Amino acid sequence: MSIPTKTLAVRLFAYGGPERLVYGEYDLPPLRERDVMVKNLAGSVSRWDVKYRSGDLDRYRIPGRAPFPLPQQLGREAAGEVIATGKLVTRFKPGDRVIGVTHPEDPESAEFARGLGNLSRNIAIPGHQAFGSYAQYLVRDERMWLPLPDGVDYEQAGVTLWPFSSSHRVVVDRLKVKPGDNVLIAGASGGMGQATVQLAKLAGGRVIATTRHEGKAALLLELGADAVVVTADEDEAFKRMSKATGGEGVDHAVDYTGNPQLLSFIKDVMRLGGTLVVTSEQGRDPLPFRAADLIRLELNLLGIRGARMNDMLTVLKLLGEGRIRTRIAARFPLAKVGEAHTLLETSPDLVGRIVVLPWG
Numbered sequence: 001m002s003i004p005t006k007t008l009a010v011r012l013f014a015y016g017g018p019e020r021l022v023y024g025e026y027d028l029p030p031l032r033e034r035d036v037m038v039k040n041l042a043g044s045v046s047r048w049d050v051k052y053r054s055g056d057l058d059r060y061r062i063p064g065r066a067p068f069p070l071p072q073q074l075g076r077e078a079a080g081e082v083i084a085t086g087k088l089v090t091r092f093k094p095g096d097r098v099i100g101v102t103h104p105e106d107p108e109s110a111e112f113a114r115g116l117g118n119l120s121r122n123i124a125i126p127g128h129q130a131f132g133s134y135a136q137y138l139v140r141d142e143r144m145w146l147p148l149p150d151g152v153d154y155e156q157a158g159v160t161l162w163p164f165s166s167s168h169r170v171v172v173d174r175l176k177v178k179p180g181d182n183v184l185i186a187g188a189s190g191g192m193g194q195a196t197v198q199l200a201k202l203a204g205g206r207v208i209a210t211t212r213h214e215g216k217a218a219l220l221l222e223l224g225a226d227a228v229v230v231t232a233d234e235d236e237a238f239k240r241m242s243k244a245t246g247g248e249g250v251d252h253a254v255d256y257t258g259n260p261q262l263l264s265f266i267k268d269v270m271r272l273g274g275t276l277v278v279t280s281e282q283g284r285d286p287l288p289f290r291a292a293d294l295i296r297l298e299l300n301l302l303g304i305r306g307a308r309m310n311d312m313l314t315v316l317k318l319l320g321e322g323r324i325r326t327r328i329a330a331r332f333p334l335a336k337v338g339e340a341h342t343l344l345e346t347s348p349d350l351v352g353r354i355v356v357l358p359w360g
Contacts, residue, residue, distance in 0.1 A: 003031060003037065003083070003084045004028060004037070004083075004137050005027065005028055006025050006026065006027055006028060007025070007026060007028050007135045007136045007137040007138075008023070008024070008025055008026075008135065008136045008334060008335075008358070009023075009024070009025075009026050009073055009134055009135035009136065009334070010022065010023050010073070010074070010134040010135070010334060010335075010337045010338075011024070011026065011071050011072065011073050011134070012052070012053055012070065012071060012072045012073070012074060013070060013071045014070065015053065015054060015055030015070075016053070016054070016055075017053075017054075018053070018338035018339070018341040018342050019338065020053060021053065021074075021134075021337055021338045021341065023334065023335045023337070026135075028137055028139055029139050031084060031085075031086050031139060032086050032141075033086040033087055033088040033089075034086050034088050034089055034141055034142050034143075035085070035086045035089070035139050035140065035141055035142070036082055036084075036085050036086070036089060036092050036098070036139070036140060036141070036142045036144075036145055037082070037083050037084040037085070037137060037138070037139050038078070038080045038081065038082055038083065038098055038100075038137070038138045038139075038140075038145065039080045039081050039082075039083050039136065039137060039359075040078050040079075040080040040133055040135060040136055040137065040138050040358045041079060041080040041081065041154040041158070041357075041358065041359060042078070042079050042080070042154040042155050042157060042158030042159075042355055042356070042357060042358075043075045043076075043077050043078045043079070043132075043133035043134065043158045043355070043356040043358065044075065044076065044077045044133075044158055044159045044162070044191075044353055044354060044355060044356060045075075045332070045337065045340040045341060045344055045354040045356055046076060046077075046162070046191065046344075046353075047190070047344065048076065048127070048128075049074040049075065049076075049127065049132075049341065050341055050344055050345055052068065052072065052074055052127070052128075053074065053341060059281070062121075062305075063121075064121030064122070065121055065123070065129065066124065066129045067129075068128060068129065069129065072127070072131070072132070073127070073131035073132050073133075073134050073135060074127050074132045074134050075126065075127050075132035075133030075134040075135075075356065076102050076125070076126055076127040076128075076132055076133070076162050077099075077100060077102055077133060077158050077159060077160075077161055077162050078099070078100035078126070078132075078133035078138055078158065079097075079098070079099045079100065079148060079154045079157030079158045080097075080098065080138070080154065081095065081096070081097055081098070082094050082095060082096040082097075082098055082145075083137075085142070086142075089142045090142075091142045091145075092142060092145060092147075096147065097147070097148040097150075098145040098146065098147060098148055099145070099146050099147075099148045099157045099161055099316070100126060100133065100138070100140070100144060100145060100146075100161070101143070101144045101145065101146060101161075101312065102125075102126070102161045102162040102165060102307075102312070103118060103125075103162075103165055103166075103306050103307040103308065103309070103311070103312060104120070104123045104124070104125060104143070104144060105117030105118065105120050105123065105308065105309055106120035106121070106122045106123050108122075109121060109122060117308050117309060118169070118305060118306040118307055118308045119305060119306075126140075126144070133158075133356070133358075134334065134337055134356065134358075135334075135358065136334065136358040136359060146312065146313075146316060148316075149316060149317075149319060149320025150320070151320065151322075152319055152320055155328060155331075155355050155357075156319065156325060156326060157319070158355055158356070159191065159326045159328070159353040159354075159355055160195075160315065160319055160324070160326055161312060161315060161316070162191075163190075163191035163192045163194070163195040163326070163353075164195040164198075164199070164315040164318075164319075164324060164326075165307035165311040165312045165315050166192060166195075166279075166304065166306060166307045166311070167192055167195035167196040167199050168195075168199055168307065168311040168314055168315055169304060169306075169307045169308065169311050170196060170199075170254050170277050170279075170304055171183075171196060171199045171200050171203055171205075172199075172203070172311075173311075174275070174277045174302050174304055175200075175252040175254065175275055175277060176275075177200050177203040177204070177205040177252060178203070178204060178205075179203070179204025179205070180204060180205075180206070181204070181205045181206065181251040181252055182205070182206050182208060182244075182245050182248070182249075182250045182251050182252070182271070183196075183200045183205040183206065183207050183208065183250065183251065183252045183253070183254075184208045184209075184210065184241075184250040184252070184253040184254075184266060184269065185197055185200070185207060185208070185209050185210070185225075185253070185254055185256070186209075186210045186253070186254070186255045186256060186257050186259075186262050186266060187210075187255065187256030187257040187280075188207075188209035188210070188211065188220055188223070188225060188256075189209075189211065189216055189219070189220060189350070189351040189352075190256060190353075191326065191352070191353040192256050192279070193209070193256050194223055194326060194327060194352065194353075195324070195326070196254055196256075197209065197220075197223055197224045197225055198224055198324050198325075199324070201224055202318075202323065202324075205252070206226050206227075207224065207225045207226050207227075208225065208226065208227045208228070208229060208241070208244050208245070208250065209225035209227070209228050209229070210228070210229050210230075210231050210237075210262070210265075211228060211229075211230055211231070212230070212231055212232050213230070213232075213348060213349065214230050214232070215349060216228075216349070216351060217230060219351050220351075223327060223351075226244075227240075227244040229241050229244065231262060231265060234265065237265065238265075238268070238269070241269045242269075245269070245271075248271055249269050249270050249271035249272075249274065250266075250269055250270060250271055250274060251271050251274050251275070252274060252275050252276075252277075253266045253269075253270060253274065253275075253276045253277070254276070254277040254279065255276070255277070255278050255279060255280065256279050256280055257280060258278075258279075258280035258281040260285045260286075260287070260288050261288075263278070263287060263288050263289075264288040267288065267289060267293060267297075267299070270297055270299060272297055272298060273297070273298045273299075273300075274297065274299060274300065275299075275300040275301075275302065276299060276300070276301050276302070277302045277303070277304055278301070278302070278303055279303075279304055287301075289301065326352065326353050327351060327352035327353070328352055328353060328354075328355055329350050329351060329352030329353060329354055330343060330350075330352075330354050330355070331354075331355045331357055331360065332354065332355070332356055332357070332360075333356075333357055333358075333360040334356060334357070334358045334359075334360070337356060340354050340356065
């Protein structure tokens with residue numbers, strides 16, 4: 001077949017609402033010597049896409065990283081089939097099934113040498129500094145693709161690697177969950193939350209999920225949580241948390257909400273010497289912790305910024321073995337990505353991830 005020179009895609013030219021996402025036909029970059037062209041069969045819509053589209057970017061700018069450009073083609077995740085390769089490509093051939101690298105590293109950086117490849121400065125992340133997956137065809141360096149295990153369907157591949165890789169680093173590297181540990185997950189209904197529930201269970205932890213919506217409790221239990229605490233009534237929530245932990249509190253917690261009230265609640269249910277990982281913030285509100293709280297509890301307060309290659313490879317192995325799976329909340333064709341953004345922004349009952357089907 002002839003190599004495509006154009007693609008249907010959705011691009012962002014100015015910040016604003018979902019109407020700023022422009023669906024059309026655009027030129028593809030030329031295929032360079034080490035590039036791979038992929039027919040993109042599945043991707044995702046994430047909350048990062050919504051933040052980028054709305055221009056909420058200042059707090060995410062990282063020293064040493066290129067700025068977030070316009071125009072942009074959003075979408076962090078992609079999975080599909082190789083249709084063409086540059087003449088020096090050795091890793092892939094047409095017909096190979098692949099998944100896009102979501103957490104690239106710079107092997108020549110000082111951060112990589114320190115074992116912190118996720119903090120590499122000279123990198124371009126799809127949907128951040130480089131064009132993402134809101135397109136039917138994608139052209140990227142061969143190092144930006146990984147083999148997709150046999151038997152994994154494209155939809156699961158298109159929503160797995162970003163949240164599960166980051167969550168794997170949370171569970172294994174930052175929290176160091178051990179068998180029998182109580183692990184509290186705030187924001188468990190989203191992609192990262194679902195992933196953390198599953199990986200914490202695989203590590204032997206006992207998972208307690210929190211939600212503000214009573215209607216989500218049964219589904220969170222179905223997704224694997226051992227207990228669910230509804231935080232709408234704080235007094236009742238403290239009672240339920242005490243019962244769930246035998247009065248000891250939680251060994252570990254990870255917050256995916258950035259909600260200051262919920263963070264304060266988490267602080268008050270932590271076990272002495274426990275570890276809390278924060279991943280998000282709401283506005284400019286300060287964390288509800290004082291130095292005295294950290295000292296009194298001997299609380300370990302940690303951040304996280306992305307995953308590493310080892311996390312991605314481990315997740316792909318688990319995906320290929322059928323040991324992890326993402327709940328799909330909705331599916332949208334490429335032309336209706338704007339509607340997917342609206343759903344993600346406005347639905348309080350959404351549980352799971354949104355799939356984009358470029359050929360749907």
